[in-house]
Amino acid sequence: MKRFLMMLMLLAVVLSTSACAREQAAGQSAQSTQNVKAASSKKGDFASTYLSNIDKDAEYYVADFDLNQYLLDSGAISIERIDTTLDSTVYIAARYPNGIVTTYCFEGNNNNPYANGYLSTVSVFVAEEGFNLHSYYTGEEDENGVRSEWSHYFYGDANDLLNDDNYEGDYKYFTVKPNGIYYVEAKNVRKNLITVPDFFDQGFKTSILPYINMKDPSFRKDPMEGKIGGITDYD
Secondary structure, X not given: OHHHHHHHHHHHHXXXXXXXXXXXXXXXXXXXXHHHHHHHHOOOOHHHHHEEOOOOOOOOEEEEEOHHHHHHHOOOOEEEEEEOOXXXXXXXXXXXXXXXXXXXXXXXXXXXXXXXXXXEEEEEEEEOOOOOHHHHHHOOOOOOOOEOOEEEEEXXXXXXXXXXXXXXXXXXXXXXXXXXXXXXXXXXXXXXXXXXXXXXXXXXXXXXHHHHXXXXXXXXXXOOOOOOOXXXXXX
């Protein structure tokens, strides 16, 4: 009988120890999960994440900019280079899950085949998944699919992108990393780098991000008309 009671007491101790161990492990696991989640949600600032070779004292070009990664991190599901019939002009188009398409027009200098391309304009519209951006911009015959009746256009300056007519910052620039598609081609077939103004991130968040964050942007009416810089054009 005593032996039986001893066995019961030993079993109780084992079960109690095991339960405590499980609770401790669960607590550690939960804490670990929270730490991982917190760590993964931390994002570096713009400069440390996307800029390199920074030289704040440079006269014009103050850093190299990974525009490709920037667009991907903004949610772009595809990025396309669209060459045109115009010398030293190229479009970079980014598509987003909600149908928004953003296109960035970079222009070089036809009088200087060694000049970098600059961000001339940015346009935003909505398009079906099958909409052919290449044929739309090159004028080639194609079943384009459907795009919105509106486009919102911005010049690549602070007045439009920042919606700030009193911008007093110095106009300096980031040189975009080529990544195989980010360049303009001059008449002599020379490939030159492209640049964006150093307020690009602020301008993107002010004028482009509102479209990207929309759940169901309209094909009929520009949802940001009159609310930001730039102009709306209806086809």
